[in-house]
Amino acid sequence: MEFIKAENVCFTYDEPDAEHPDAPVRAVLKGIDLSVQRGEFVALLGHNGSGKSTMAKMFNAMLTPISGKVYVDGIDTADEERAFDIRRRVGMVQQNPDNQLVASIVEEDVAFGPENLGIEPKEIRRRVDEALKAVEMYEYRTHAPYKLSGGQKQRVAIAGILAMQTDCIVLDEPTAMLDPRGRAEVMETIRRLNREKGITILLITHYMDEAVQAGRVIVMDSGKILTQGTPREVFAQVELLKRHKLDVPQATELAFRLSGAGCKLPPCVLTVEECVKALEPLLSGKGASA
Structure with a gap:
């Protein structure tokens, strides 16, 4: 079931110049069409x-467009x-968790959203x-909250969204300020919420290993959608992504270079585990299956 739909969306942060109406205005979004199904896990790259x-x-x-x-x-x-109705359905988690934590105690912070919705105390306690x-x-x-690690803070921020019972969580580079352990904690939480609770996830990230964990990847470039599909479909287009100065997972990069050097490897290796499996026959001298 379609949950989010964008139709020919255009947007600019610049205001037209009244004195120079013909002057160009820098468009940030240029005719975007996309849809997200309820319960999907989508990674947005660029x-x-x-x-x-x-x-x-x-x-x-x-x-708004x-x-x-x-x-x-x-x-x-x-x-x-209807803005309030929309925000009850879609919650946002920002890059810096410190900007979202407002209380001196974890449970009070998580209760902040439901309290502002006017939920009765007993229900707030249950939700928190x-x-x-x-x-x-x-x-x-x-x-x-200030005593928690970065990954723990971000998980508390996600809990605050969950307590508002949103159907969808949009995460704008939620692991950008975290160490590898914190990143792993947050990603495991995101995957579990999507898998077990059916929450729609839209993850904006610069980390390709995180994008690989999504069900679908959308790549944006210069205000347009460059390509989209499953992680394997998207990251198989290594040359296209590189032309637009975009990264691919490290395992994909290694396999691409080895293939270019004449090694026979399966198309589009995505993970370290897949890369090891593909390289084992080569390292043992038996050659790799196509």
Whole structure:
């Protein structure tokens, strides 16, 4: 079932110059068409300035198109009277968890969103406990957020969105400021919420190993969609991505270079495990199957 739909979306941060109406205006989004199904896990990729973060802000009405339409669960995001309804359906997790934590105790922070929705205290207590258990932070419920690691803080931020019972979580580079352990914690939480609770996930990331874990990858470049498909379909297009100065997973890069040097390897190796399996026959001198 279609949950998010964008139709010919255009957007610019620049205002037209009244004195020079013919002067060009820099478009950030240029006629974007995309859809996200309920329960999907989609990774949105692109280098800085590609428009991916701007597109993500369209999904919970933080921004609205200059032209075109964005619908969330059938609601037009341009309808200002429905903005609250949209944000109850789509929650956003930002890059820096410190910018989202507002209370001095973890459970109070997670309760902040439901309290602002006017939920009764007994229901808030239930939601907070359930959300903290979902991100495996329940044992830290009485801790001070500033004492937590970066990965733990980000999981608390995700719990705050869960407590509002949103259908979709948009995560804008949530692991960018984390160490490898924190990144792994957050990614495991995201995967589990998608797999076990059916929450729709839109993940903006610069880490290709994170994008590989999604069900679908959308690549943006210069305000347009460059390509999209399953991770294997997208990362098989190594030359296209490199022409647009975009990365591929390290295992894919290694396999691509070895193939270019004449080694017979399977098409589009995505993970370290796949790379090891593909290289074993070569290293043993038996050759690799196609």
